[in-house]
Amino acid sequence: MIMNEKIKASEVQLTGVNGEDLGIVSTAEALAMARKLKVDLVCESLMSSPPPCRLIASGAAKQAAQQASKRDRPAKVKEIRLTPRIEDHDFETKAEQAHRILLAGDSVLFTVRIQGKEGQQAKELLERLIRELKPSGRPATGIQLSGKQAAVQLNPLSI
Structure with missing residues (x-):
């Protein structure tokens, strides 16, 4: 799972905390929005351009990733x-x-x-x-x- 500053794309398709579509924004702008809301910016897939990213509450992204890896083992x-x-x-x-x-x-x-x-x-x-x-x-x-x-x-x- 790619989060926050590790996202290298110049722009992303952003989805808000409550699932609302925020459109295509620059990565820097999405990171600034994430910091302002005190959440994480998580990239869901690198297979499309621009990559779809979501604003997720801090810690919830890591917990979801751990549960997914537990199911996949x-x-x-x-x-x-x-x-x-x-x-x-x-x-x-x-x-x-x-x-x-x-x-x-x-x-x-x-x-x-x-x-x-x-x-x-x-x-x-x-x-x-x-x-x-x-x-x-x-x-x-x-x-x-x-x-x-x-x-x-x-x-x-x-x-």
Whole structure:
């Protein structure tokens, strides 16, 4: 986002604080108007000539840019490892941790290490986790049993 003195165009298409069209004005005049009103001059796009600029309350432009970049970031996949014979308290801790991750907008990959004939226990554990986390996430795929591990990925509901 290009703001205030960083705008290099000689003239801009200016929009006021309340959305009113102020027409094409010189950049120096637009900056003077922004200083007088104690707001920021923000360039919305450099693709047109003259570039469209807007007068926005100080700080609101940065906040809007941060929220836009937060929405644009790709979701991360965070892995949580478990064992089939997990204690109830540890299970609740892992489920709460996964719940927080899902609410933050990231995906969770549960991986259960299997030794011997623990495949059915691992599958039941993952099914229990899916049921517990139903309000905050949904499975991306089914439970995958392969070799020495079982896995399932949960995506947040907002994706």
